[in-house]
Amino acid sequence: MNNTEHQTGKASTLQVAKAVFWSFLGIRKKDDLDRDAKMIKPHQVVIGGIIGGVIFVLSILTLVKVVTS
Amino acid sequence: MTQSVTNINVTMLKKLLIFSAIMFGFGYALVPMYEKFCEVTGINNLLQPNAVDKNIKVDMSRTIAIELDANVRGMPWQFKPLQSSVKIHPGESIEVMYEIRNMSDQEFTGQAIPSYSPRFLEKYLKKFECFCFTKQVLKPGEVRQMPVKFVIDPEIPVDVNTVTISYTFFALQPGK
Amino acid sequence: MAVVQDVHGHHDHHPSGIMRWVMTTNHKDIGTLYLWFSFAMFLVGGFLAMGIRAELFMPGIQILEPELFNSFTTLHGLIMVFGAIMPAFVGLANWQVPMMIGAPDMAFARMNNWSFWLLPVAGMLLISSFFVPGGAAAGGWTFYPPLSAQGGLGVDMMIFAIHILGASSIMGAINIITTILNMRAPGMTLMKMPMFVWTWLITAYLLVLVMPVLAGTVTMLLTDRHFGTSFFNAAGGGDPVLFQHIFWFFGHPEVYIMILPAFGIVSEIVPTFSRKPLFGYASMVYATASIAILSCIVWAHHMFTAGMPTVGQLFFMYATMLIAVPTGVKVFNWTATMWRGSLTFETPMLFAIGFIFLFVIGGFSGVICAIVPIDIQVQDTYYVIAHFHYVLVSGALFAIFGGVYYWLPKWCGRMYDVKLANMHFWLSMIFFNVAFFVQHFLGLAGMPRRIPDYSLQFADFNMISSIGAFGFGLSQILFLYIVIKCIRSGEKAADKPWEGANTLEWTLPSPAPYHSFETPPVIK
Ligand code: HEM
Ligand SMILES: [Cu+2]
Numbered sequence: 001m002n003n004t005e006h007q008t009g010k011a012s013t014l015q016v017a018k019a020v021f022w023s024f025l026g027i028r029k030k031d032d033l034d035r036d037a038k039m040i041k042p043h044q045v046v047i048g049g050i051i052g053g054v055i056f057v058l059s060i061l062t063l064v065k066v067v068t069s
Numbered sequence: 070m071t072q073s074v075t076n077i078n079v080t081m082l083k084k085l086l087i088f089s090a091i092m093f094g095f096g097y098a099l100v101p102m103y104e105k106f107c108e109v110t111g112i113n114n115l116l117q118p119n120a121v122d123k124n125i126k127v128d129m130s131r132t133i134a135i136e137l138d139a140n141v142r143g144m145p146w147q148f149k150p151l152q153s154s155v156k157i158h159p160g161e162s163i164e165v166m167y168e169i170r171n172m173s174d175q176e177f178t179g180q181a182i183p184s185y186s187p188r189f190l191e192k193y194l195k196k197f198e199c200f201c202f203t204k205q206v207l208k209p210g211e212v213r214q215m216p217v218k219f220v221i222d223p224e225i226p227v228d229v230n231t232v233t234i235s236y237t238f239f240a241l242q243p244g245k
Numbered sequence: 246m247a248v249v250q251d252v253h254g255h256h257d258h259h260p261s262g263i264m265r266w267v268m269t270t271n272h273k274d275i276g277t278l279y280l281w282f283s284f285a286m287f288l289v290g291g292f293l294a295m296g297i298r299a300e301l302f303m304p305g306i307q308i309l310e311p312e313l314f315n316s317f318t319t320l321h322g323l324i325m326v327f328g329a330i331m332p333a334f335v336g337l338a339n340w341q342v343p344m345m346i347g348a349p350d351m352a353f354a355r356m357n358n359w360s361f362w363l364l365p366v367a368g369m370l371l372i373s374s375f376f377v378p379g380g381a382a383a384g385g386w387t388f389y390p391p392l393s394a395q396g397g398l399g400v401d402m403m404i405f406a407i408h409i410l411g412a413s414s415i416m417g418a419i420n421i422i423t424t425i426l427n428m429r430a431p432g433m434t435l436m437k438m439p440m441f442v443w444t445w446l447i448t449a450y451l452l453v454l455v456m457p458v459l460a461g462t463v464t465m466l467l468t469d470r471h472f473g474t475s476f477f478n479a480a481g482g483g484d485p486v487l488f489q490h491i492f493w494f495f496g497h498p499e500v501y502i503m504i505l506p507a508f509g510i511v512s513e514i515v516p517t518f519s520r521k522p523l524f525g526y527a528s529m530v531y532a533t534a535s536i537a538i539l540s541c542i543v544w545a546h547h548m549f550t551a552g553m554p555t556v557g558q559l560f561f562m563y564a565t566m567l568i569a570v571p572t573g574v575k576v577f578n579w580t581a582t583m584w585r586g587s588l589t590f591e592t593p594m595l596f597a598i599g600f601i602f603l604f605v606i607g608g609f610s611g612v613i614c615a616i617v618p619i620d621i622q623v624q625d626t627y628y629v630i631a632h633f634h635y636v637l638v639s640g641a642l643f644a645i646f647g648g649v650y651y652w653l654p655k656w657c658g659r660m661y662d663v664k665l666a667n668m669h670f671w672l673s674m675i676f677f678n679v680a681f682f683v684q685h686f687l688g689l690a691g692m693p694r695r696i697p698d699y700s701l702q703f704a705d706f707n708m709i710s711s712i713g714a715f716g717f718g719l720s721q722i723l724f725l726y727i728v729i730k731c732i733r734s735g736e737k738a739a740d741k742p743w744e745g746a747n748t749l750e751w752t753l754p755s756p757a758p759y760h761s762f763e764t765p766p767v768i769k
Contacts, residue, residue: 023531024539027574033527037436053538060567064559078352078423085419089457096461096491100476103487112554142480182479239480 016044020052119195127160128223135221137165138235145173146207148238151214159223167200168214169238171207178206178241186233193222194234204241267362270354271759272339277656278361279336280649284725286328286368291718293321298680298714301707306698314697315383316399320371322386323403326503327410328368330637333645334506335360335417338445340656342421344750344757345439347430347766352423360416367409374402385695387492390477390485394469401470404463411460418452421445430749432768436530439748440523443530444509447537451498451505454541459495462488486551493544501540504636505533507644508575511597513748514647515579518594519586520745525578532571532578539568549620558617565615572608576601591743592666596647599674600640607635610685625695628688634681646673646724653728654742658756659735665727672720679713 019036022028028036040048106112135157137150151166171177181201185191200215207213221232269275296317300309309317339357343350351357374381379397382388393400425438425446438446465476466488475481477488508529516523523529545553545561553561579601588594610632614620623629646669654660683706692703699707741751749768753761 023535024571027525028527028531033436033530037434049538053542056539057542057564060560060563061556063563064556067559068555075427078427081423081427082353082419085422085453089415089419089453092454092457093461096458097465099458099491099494100465100487103484103490110554180480180482241481 016048020048134231136233140237144240162220164218170212174209179238181236193225272351276339283333290324298711302711316381348428360413363413367406370406374399418449421449430765440512441509444505448505455495455498493547497544498540507641510644510648514593514597517745521586524581532574535571550624593647593651595670600643603639626688627684631684654738660738661731676716
């Protein structure tokens with residue numbers, strides 16, 4: 001009745017960043033996913049996701065600025 | 070029948086309830102955020118003075134007729150422009166006068182909201198003084214004359230010859 | 246009525262008759278209640294739709310006065326969204342989530358009972374608002390002010406109903422999240438969860454994220470109407486456009502709340518009848534999460550004509566078009582799952598394939614609506630109506646039908662009449678397209694939505710559309726008949742009627758016993 005799948009290990013920032021990037025595209029290899037699921041903690045995903053979201057918004061904004069200038 | 074609810078579930082329930090409450094508050098927080106956003110980006114600044122470029126050029130070759138209009142909603146006020154229309158050259162600054170009169174024996178507070186026709190006039194109309202920038206309080210029977218000072222940007226499309234500026238006064242405390 | 250066969254001899258002594266249903270805290274009973282409620286609302290909403298299409302059958306005003314017509318469209322939308330589609334998904338979650346993760350019940354059984362019983366109250370409020378002075382709300386299901394700031398008692402009843410529905414959804418979502426996170430059988434890691442469970446987990450998070458915002462919006466509307474605030478009231482310094490922003494901040498995630506569980510159902514059905522595991526399971530999880538996050542930053546694509554600077558229009562246009570990428574990944578994965586599979590076309594599979602096919606059409610018309618210069622033409626026309634009925638009816642609703650046919654044997658231990666069920670699919674498929682495909686043309690030709698009368702050049706397509714709609718409506722009576730027949734006298738179903746299925750619920754006997762997985766199953 002509980003979840004104990006986060007086992008050993010801590011994910012590097014790069015790994016979180018990669019996981020977030022692929023999740024925005026919506027594609028992920030099974031092996032990578034298994035590693036992500038083991039190593040990355042939920043709060044890392046949330047923080048990574050928020051940062052990823054902000055970067056995403058900013059990059060669209062930049063694109064729009066370039067297009068309209 | 071009674072499902073024993075484990076502690077870990079109750080903790081989760083509390084967290085999610087708090088989160089929902091925060092999101093409820095967030096809905097309300099969107100209101101000042103929206104206002105701030107519009108103010109910063111200058112999107113919806115009907116009620117703020119415009120910064121005006123001092124060396125704007127007057128385009129003597131064009132004349133634009135401005136029709137002035139005034140309405141009141143929900144208050145015993147009389148509201149009218151002292152001149153129903155004016156003609157100006159784009160780039161020339163001008164002052165027009167409006168008059169409000171409180172016809173009742175009660176004090177009222179009103180706010181004027183401008184509206185323009187054609188709609189894009191908003192972009193070319195630069196107001197540096199307007200009674201709509203503040204609330205107006207009128208004592209029983211009081212009369213007030215109020216100016217609007219503005220220029221029309223010479224960039225305004227050439228096919229525009231006539232525009233309308235309309236103000237509507239709304240009661241700020243309905244029912245009072 | 247008893248879809249759930251009672252397995253007696255247990256430690257429980259639940260009341261029988263009507264009280265069993267009123268008091269029940271069993272996830273299967275509550276799932277059943279949700280599904281029947283949702284079907285009842287589907288019929289009410291369908292009745293309103295028939296009224297709308299009857300009025301639009303010919304130009305001119307024949308049966309509905311314009312004001313009543315507006316109430317019909319408004320309540321049709323509200324009842325279908327909040328009364329039919331959403332409760333149906335919650336019902337499916339109640340039945341399936343515990344069984345699919347090997348849990349004995351939902352995490353909060355008592356709260357589960359409350360969240361259901363709030364629904365009929367809200368449903369009655371909405372329906373009875375037709376009979377109060379001034380009639381039901383008539384400002385559209387999106388209830389924009391200033392129309393919703395005016396209006397009479399009917400609008401207040403609608404606001405109250407939305408409060409109740411929101412509370413019910415939030416409680417349901419909290420229950421589902423807690424169940425999925427805390428109650429999984431040992432060994433059922435997150436990445437082994439069936440897709441249906443995954444999509445519901447993400448949907449539930451979206452629900453707790455945006456339902457409270459909707460509650461806030463309607464509260465502001467309520468205080469604007471009665472307590473002198475002016476959030477949206479221009480006269481008091483408020484701004485009606487602000488309402489649109491807050492509403493769609495809720496509204497766009499809401500449309501994904503209505504489609505993600507459908508993705509989940511289709512992701513269960515397609516592998517089963519292709520006899521292959523789901524292609525790209527991991528990608529599917531990621532794509533679902535991605536859609537959920539992105540859906541929170543595209544809301545203003547509903548407001549391209551409400552007045553917005555070019556920068557804003559372009560931002561929301563690009564963001565919206567990018568959201569089609571993870572959606573495309575999903576469609577690709579379903580197709581790849583079927584590729585070289587040994588396919589069979591049982592009713593659930595027919596609905597799933599129908600879903601994929603028609604949802605793609607709806608997705609494409611969505612992308613077209615997202616292109617600002619085009620949307621300025623088609624906003625508030627029948628083109629938008631066509632778009633969202635392709636994603637909601639042939640999307641969400643078809644997936645629900647597919648899910649019901651898929652799990653019905655498990656629920657009641659009996660098989661539905663295959664011939665009739667296939668007929669239900671084909672009738673729905675054909676009539677749906679007759680009703681809605683032509684609406685694309687109507688929209689492009691400029692027919693506005695929410696009008697009781699129209700100019701003559703729209704007459705032919707409207708008549709076709711109405712005929713399709715009547716056919717579609719009648720076909721759903723067949724569905725009711727099929728389900729009742731199945732419960733009453735269907736053939737006995739095997740524990741695992743679909744050979745390709747391999748999620749946990751199929752390890753249980755059919756019908757699923759009243760209490761299942763009281764001792765957690767062992768997962769390979
Ligand atoms: C590929 C993904 C999608 C895109 C790009 C998209 C885009 C859009 C756009 C731009 C509009 C606004 C049209 C207008 O008002 O002029 C719209 C309306 C709408 N969409 Fe979508 N959409 C997509 C998927 C969906 C899905 C999956 C659903 C629901 C299950 C949905 C439901 C709706 C609804 C209900 C409306 C109309 C709201 C109203 O004004 O009443 N859409 N969509
Ligand atoms: Cu949307």
